[in-house]
């Protein structure tokens with residue numbers, strides 16, 4: 001479990017320490033490492049408040065957290081199980097109506113239930129490094145401990161909605177400006193004790209957030225607040241259920257005079273979120289991302305190398321973005337390119353990206369100078385000799401990568417990790433040209449690397465535990481969702497993408513049109529349909545590779561290749577499956593392509609037919625699921641949730657569906673198999689031959705979970721056998 005040690009069936013988790021100092025009761029939440037509101041904490045809080053009330057010598061109460069956190073939130077592991085201890089709202093009620101003034105001494109993170117606890121206190125004093133937030137929306141939930149009713153009363157409904165819909169973390173300085181906290185201090189507990197002593201004489205005049213109605217009355221009748229929130233949710237949280245519920249809660253806060261009635265509404269809307277399948281899907285990803293960093297056969301205490309300096313070879317699209325990731329994490333990074341011109345261009349793109357962030361107000365000019373000063377560059381390999389890791393990001397060409405790894409092995413100090421950003425080349429082959437194959441690994445970042453969260457870590461045959469553990473730790477430092485893949489064609493993500501785009505192309509051959517296919521999949525929740533995506537990547541990449549290979553194009557590539565013959569490469573030259581106006585990425589229909597579609601369909605023996613949106617979604621998503629199951633049964637991915645993390649963070653799959661594997665589990669594997677068989681019948685394609693693993697799991701009424709033990713795995717795809725990597 002994430003937050004606590006299992007202490008036995010009825011043992012309560014966490015506690016609250018009680019001490020009296022200077023006639024002030026200090027309540028310290030103690031539930032390491034981040035003090036969630038587990039049953040023991042709730043009970044402890046309630047009991048401590050009663051004790052403080054009953055002690056006549058106590059003038060007031062200071063509530064704080066042990067260690068680095070105030071209270072990080074609810075105990076997520078309790079969701080869906082039998083909850084023991086005192087219910088949270090009862091504790092909050094006790095806190096809010098405490099007969100003595102209460103100050104929340106926010107010593108560290110106060111998120112979700114943690115901030116809601118602080119909102120029930122009369123005053124809030126935060127440390128300089130603390131931050132607050134209501135991130136429940138990220139788990140498909142809403143702040144159900146009064147947060148939707150109290151925060152709008154404190155800072156106004158517009159600001160509260162922005163915070164709750166984004167789930168953002170607000171640093172204490174900003175929280176002070178917004179009015180969430182009353183003061184910032186270096187020593188929150190001492191300051192809070194002084195504050196209590198100063199305010200204790202105020203008798204009953206200690207403010208309660210629930211009574212602050214002015215901002216609610218101001219907003220009443222002003223539709224814009226809610227309309228703005230709806231627009232924000234539609235844009236940033238497309239398809240999600242919880243944002244609409246949050247807005248309804250705030251609407252209740254604005255329009256209902258009685259605070260407790262508002263709380264009741266919040267409770268109803270919260271329950272609807274709790275029971276909604278999206279909640280389960282999003283919590284699956286929350287835990288999935290944490291589980292992904294654990295590698296079952298790499299011991300927990302594996303030594304991790306200290307990465308003090310990174311080197312990057314190649315300052316192109318990926319190299320520049322990866323360099324930014326290191327600099328943003330405060331790690332000096334040195335970039336090398338093949339010539340002055342390319343290097344200059346690469347470094348200037350990095351600077352432009354930082355300038356853009358300054359213009360958008362995401363970075364101050366000072367911060368930009370600080371972070372950009374960590375990026376150095378040159379043309380000499382000797383300059384990366386002192387790096388602890390060097391990541392190669394040159395053109396996707398095995399011979400070139402061999403050359404570069406030989407040179408790196410020669411120049412870079414002993415013990416340093418050598419990584420490749422290859423999208424699909426054989427890491428073992430790259431490692432084989434070095435004298436340190438155990439220190440060679442794939443680090444597959446996604447474009448734009450400074451923004452996309454996914455990092456596929458490719459484990460070669462020889463990659464050591466220490467190398468892997470270090471890369472997983474670095475991934476965390478760079479704020480990436482790192483997932484391990486064995487070294488196999490297409491790794492996890494691109495291998496699945498291949499089957500999916502191939503099916504989209506088959507549907508086009510059979511009679512559907514690109515915009516219909518894109519719309520159907522975007523309605524399902526994908527960020528971008530496959531044809532918009534192919535136009536963005538460039539149709540010519542696969543076409544050129546196929547031409548070079550001299551082999552006949554596979555069926556699914558026939559239309560794309562024909563469009564390339566007509567100089568339609570995609571967005572890069574304004575025409576592909578869609579047309580693009582100069583400087584715009586918005587796709588416009590391209591009716592002139594229809595003659596091509598009809599001709600190629602006919603030439604290949606297809607009679608074009610009407611295809612329903614249901615068939616489009618089923619066939620593309622089933623292709624993902626079936627390939628995912630094979631990837632799992634080969635042990636290429638460690639667990640189904642890893643595949644979900646890959647697909648959500650790198651390929652625009654909707655988080656609220658929990659990823660393709662969770663989606664399959666939610667559908668029921670028997671239903672998945674039934675559908676696969678149906679489409680196998682319709683198309684005659686082996687793509688829909690149910691993966692053996694699916695069949696076995698469905699038969700036993702089980703779900704996709706862990707990869708099988710080594711001896712029971714299906715044989716892994718070999719690079720030489722595969723057509724995956726060259727076929728986009």
Ligand SMILES: NC(=O)c1ccc[n+]([C@@H]2O[C@H](COP(=O)([O-])OP(=O)(O)OC[C@H]3O[C@@H](n4cnc5c(N)ncnc54)[C@H](O)[C@@H]3O)[C@@H](O)[C@H]2O)c1
Pocket residue numbers: 313314315316317318319336337338339342343346392393394395396397404421422423424444445446447
């Ligand atoms: N672009 C993407 O979306 C993407 C995504 C994931 C992975 N990748 C992989 O990342 C790698 C780099 O891709 P990219 O899109 O950044 O390429 P790019 O063409 O944008 O940049 C490659 C850079 O490498 C430099 N270079 C070439 N030979 C060199 C040498 N001998 N020494 C030093 N520098 C040299 C080039 O001058 C250029 O600046 C490839 O392996 C690619 O498959 C790309």
